[in-house]
Amino acid sequence: MGNTCVGPNVGNNGFLQSVSAAVWRQRGTEELVPTQKEADGSSKASAAAAATSAPKESQTALPVQSTPPEPVTISEEVPKRVEAISSDKPGEKVQEAKPVEPTKPKKPPNFKRMASVGLNIDSVLQRKTEILKEKYSLGRKLGQGQFGTTFYCLEKGTGKEFACKTIAKRKLTTAEDVEDVRREIQIMHHLAGHPNIISIVGAFEDAVGVHVVMELCAGGELFDRIIQRGHYSEKQAAELARVIVGVVEACHSLGVMHRDLKPENFLFVSQGDNALLKTIDFGLSIFFRPGKRSRESLNRF
Template identity: 60%
Template structure:
């Protein structure tokens, strides 16, 4: 499989080490000498070393909080994807709650061919890890760019999948809030590959009486005209 990527734990250790380099020759400032206990994000989930169960290989993608790696189940050898969210980047209680909600929503939604499935969620002292099914076909965005244009029939098939995802989420009390071509992946590289929604980091639960909201979440590049 080639050289394995550094684990999230190793990355976190390097970040900590670099923060104390400079004029003090490695001596820590007294204000940070007291080591803080690592925050616990996932309630009821014992902390464990993810690399005892999975081999984290090359990087597949990177976002504001997380890095997604190719992940190999050491037991079954199944290829998966692992999104590792560094606790160092969870700077507020809101950030922590966002991660908890993302995991809760992925656990809450039923298994469906149009939504990436969560295998398990675990954490250690440095990161929260979401182990998911691997989608090897790339982003919808990249396929649109590669094609240049879609036929009306092909565009209708893609649109149908997106609408079905919205319908399924709303049926189960979830609003995705981040629908864009980059957040839909093809399961494989075949032309007739299934399309799956990913990234529930901005998603929220809602009740029918809460359909109206004063909060607007959008990406200007893909938003409808206001």
């Protein structure tokens, strides 16, 4: 008896051949080819192995910035646009591009604010006056001039009605403007008592303006009366002209030139047809000496 293995092709390598034959018989050809699932699994395994074998430096976290970033300055210069002029004709040279400068925004006009002499001086009237609001109450607006505004005025103690011309100090920008206000009040006092010249009651001054209280003429302007009536008869027009000439003669006899005679500067005392006519607004009036010629031109009568 000996150690003899039973099987085909038993020889020098009989044992290996028999084992190989048994293995190949048990696994078919289909089992030798890997499936798609097995291929995917093997690729994922190899990727995981590669990731684990990567150097540790790539997995370390980046350092956290603890200081604020440097400020970024944006240039105000606007880049210039360049427009090239092309041509559709073949063979024609293309003109050189010209830089187009951006349009600059227009600067707002500089308004030079003039200093007001009326607000800078101690007093326009050069004297201390009573407080207007303690004695009178101002109401609706009656008229508007270059320097002043006229309001309805009611005396608190007696209930009498007047008109108050308020001249804002901020509008008195020059020393000449201040002198004109003083002269206007002086001339009104100088002409007081004439039946066809507005009567002044008093002058007041506060921090913002000068207030001249005068009699109230509720009949309106001669200009509005002419527009309303359309025309005057010859007799009525002659009567109005006689009153106006009489005012001019009275002013000149007292050394005053009105220098602003116009229908808007004559007021009726009431709405009646035979209402008394009064001359107002002596803001441009001046004193003159007989025989002395005035060279100042105002384009007014």
